[in-house]
Amino acid sequence: MEGTDKKCNDTRERLIQAAGEVFAQRGFKGATVREISRCANANIAAVNYHFGDKEELYYEVLKNSLSSVMKKxxxxxxxxxxxxxxxxxxxxxxxxxxxxxxxxxxxxxxxxxxxxxxxxxxxxxxxxxxxxxxxxxxxxxxxxxxxxxxxxxxxxxxxxxxxxxxxxxxxxxxxxxxxxxxxxxxxxxxxxxxxxxxxxxxxxxxxxxxxxxxxxxx
Amino acid sequence: MEGTDKKCNDTRERLIQAAGEVFAQRGFKGATVREISRCANANIAAVNYHFGDKEELYYEVLKNSLSSVMKKxxxxxxxxxxxxxxxxxxxxxxxxxxxxxxxxxxxxxxxxxxxxxxxxxxxxxxxxxxxxxxxxxxxxxxxxxxxxxxxxxxxxxxxxxxxxxxxxxxxxxxxxxxxxxxxxxxxxxxxxxxxxxxxxxxxxxxxxxxxxxxxxxx
DNA sequence: GCATGATTAAAACATTTGTTTGAAACAGTC
DNA sequence: GACTGTTTCAAACAAATGTTTTAATCATGC
Missing domain, CATH: 1.10.357.10 (Tetracycline Repressor, domain 2)
Incomplete structure (x- = not known):
């Protein structure tokens, strides 16, 4: 009903979506993993568990974003x-x-x-x-x-x-x-x-x- | 000989110059008052003493920058x-x-x-x-x-x-x-x-x- | 010389932030 | 049902950062 379809429970995916919003709004430095985790309804440790660190998450988000927007x-x-x-x-x-x-x-x-x-x-x-x-x-x-x-x-x-x-x-x-x-x-x-x-x-x-x-x- | 003429000892002025460089390079969030102070050869407390806080320094730098560049x-x-x-x-x-x-x-x-x-x-x-x-x-x-x-x-x-x-x-x-x-x-x-x-x-x-x-x- | 106000200095403080830890919850397999 | 590997969670940690504090230093007028 709101962005994420069919109660997609994949935390990793939710993190990427949320991180995209937050990075875009606040920049890499300004974005905090706490805000990202909160927006994704995930635990604070989720970012490090799924992506290693904040920077790797950023790369993932960017990669994701590129292919999506050029496809559209x-x-x-x-x-x-x-x-x-x-x-x-x-x-x-x-x-x-x-x-x-x-x-x-x-x-x-x-x-x-x-x-x-x-x-x-x-x-x-x-x-x-x-x-x-x-x-x-x-x-x-x-x-x-x-x-x-x-x-x-x-x-x-x-x-x-x-x-x-x-x-x-x-x-x-x-x-x-x-x-x-x-x-x-x-x-x-x-x-x-x-x-x-x-x-x-x-x-x-x-x-x-x-x-x-x-x-x-x- | 290098930018600042005649050994201008005015800490406030040196802070503005240094802050300009650092803000431009790292952004408001990325810039730290420690780096700014170090570049200006000033104490860490100097920013708060002369400008109140980091944000007020940023405004001052921006104002300063504008008039200067349009004059040139x-x-x-x-x-x-x-x-x-x-x-x-x-x-x-x-x-x-x-x-x-x-x-x-x-x-x-x-x-x-x-x-x-x-x-x-x-x-x-x-x-x-x-x-x-x-x-x-x-x-x-x-x-x-x-x-x-x-x-x-x-x-x-x-x-x-x-x-x-x-x-x-x-x-x-x-x-x-x-x-x-x-x-x-x-x-x-x-x-x-x-x-x-x-x-x-x-x-x-x-x-x-x-x-x-x-x-x-x- | 000294009193006064402005400036500088070093240390400390309170938050914030990215990351880690260790246990708990979960899922699948035998 | 016990074992195993994966994922989640709350708590804690260490480093960084803006700010405050308190004392020292400097400049100036008397």
Whole structure:
């Protein structure tokens, strides 16, 4: 009836869920195993028994979170290999926005990842290898198609950073946005945002692509 | 010879400097008054004597940091009221990038502010009122001039978010960028980045402005 | 020189926190 | 039902941390 289905008695699983919430809310240092245990209806010793120590639990939570969130919103959600680069970019942006903004489901995945990106622990390498690397790679291919296949690397990198930056901003600065503009991010707002970022970026890339091919010709 | 000039013996001042470094590096929770005191060559009791408690010291550090960094890189650095909107936007972006990326000077200001933005304490309101509010306001004016004075508010907001997002990305994701692309942000790289973001945004805004005025005509 | 107030110093205090311990409860097997 | 390995529990431990205390030191005005 509330999150955990069918009275799942597996303490280990409950600990991971609870730890996700608490780590996301308070950070690794701020989270206490006592609070985690209490939220999971488990004994204080449960964390050490099942995971060895707090840090190992954190890794487990992060790993768990990653696969789950990428499964729900894959970068090519709703497009096929036959789609145009524009459609693929739009899909990428849309997925990314939903991944980091959707508050209608266990919300700690995005916050946890943002935390790890902003202030990495030793787990960042794993995060890059499994998630961020492929993600940036995918976007690179799409952007290269949009500009031209011989576009110089620096321009391509700058463009994918511009796109990623626009999307992630709404998560990183959400408290400021909410205080300054009283904006909330429901699904329909996210849709409009994704359209905006897509148009903004396509327009920009077209311009820069023209500049680039011109300078390449010189 | 090293940061503090003329053997400034004021313990209070040394504490603020040291606390800035430590808070930026470890976060509020992770920073210990013992480490701060040690870095400041002060006694453990000094923090409580001079500031009451750890939290009050944090507020003081934040306040101090804000005024200092905005003084060094004001948003209209190098432009006059007669400059074109394009020039003003470029100056804004350049300043913002230097503000968050310049590692050649006491570097904790930006990290401290990023921390507060990503996970606010009670001090965020003050930060918004004194710094972020005016900053966003200034950018809004510039962007409005670029699109058209009757541009609809949502479009303008989305555009300033797109610009802020592109800039802040390089700070928030610096560890990922560094691991994926082995990029370091020296002054000349920052200059090139600011030019890229300026072009990217101007191109995009032009396009969207045309769309906007067309739809406004309908 | 000394009295006064501000500052510093070292030690101690009270909590909090991650972890360990040892016994109890449980589950499955023969 | 006794044995075995696993899981849970309450209590305790050791280290760390913010804060307080009490005395010493310093600076300044008389």
């Amino acid at each position: 919103y894959p970068p090519d959600l709703g497009v096929t290999p036959e789609s145009t680069p524009e459609e693929r970019l739009h899909a990428f942006i849309r997925s990314l926005l939903f991944r980091v903004l959707d508050e209608s489901r266990p919300t700690w995945h995005a916050r946890l990842m943002a935390r790890e990106i902003a202030e990495p622990t030793a787990a960042l390498d794993q995060l890059i290898e499994n998630i961020l690397g492929p993600l940036y790679g995918y976007l690179t291919v799409v952007v290269k198609q949009l500009i031209s296949d011989e576009a110089n690397d620096e321009l391509v990198h700058n463009c994918i950073f511009s796109i990623m930056g626009q999307c992630l901003f709404y998560h990183n600065s959400r408290h400021v946005i909410s205080k300054l503009y009283h904006k909330k991010f429901g699904p329909e707002v996210i849709e409009r945002l994704s359209t905006h970022i897509m148009r903004f970026s396509i327009g920009a890339i077209r311009d820069l692509g023209i500049l680039d091919t011109k300078s390449a010709k010189v | 890189y004001p948003p209209d650095l190098g432009v006059t009221p007669e400059s074109t909107p394009e020039e003003r936007l470029h100056a804004f972006i350049r300043s913002l990038l230097f503000r968050v990326l310049d590692e050649s000077r006491p570097t904790w200001h930006a990290r401290l502010m990023a921390r507060e933005i990503a996970e606010p304490t009670a001090a965020l309101d003050q930060l918004i009122e004194n710094i972020l509010g005016p900053l966003y306001g200034y950018l809004t004016v510039v962007v409005k001039q670029l699109i058209s004075d009757e541009a609809n508010d949502e479009l303008v907001h989305n555009c300033i978010f797109s610009i802020m997002g592109q800039c802040l990305f390089y700070h928030n994701s610096r560890h990922v960028i560094s691991k994926l692309y082995h990029k370091k942000f020296g002054p000349e790289v920052i200059e090139r980045l600011s030019t890229h973001i300026m072009r990217f945004s101007i191109g995009a805004i032009r396009d969207l402005g045309i769309l906007d005025t067309k739809s406004a005509k309908v």
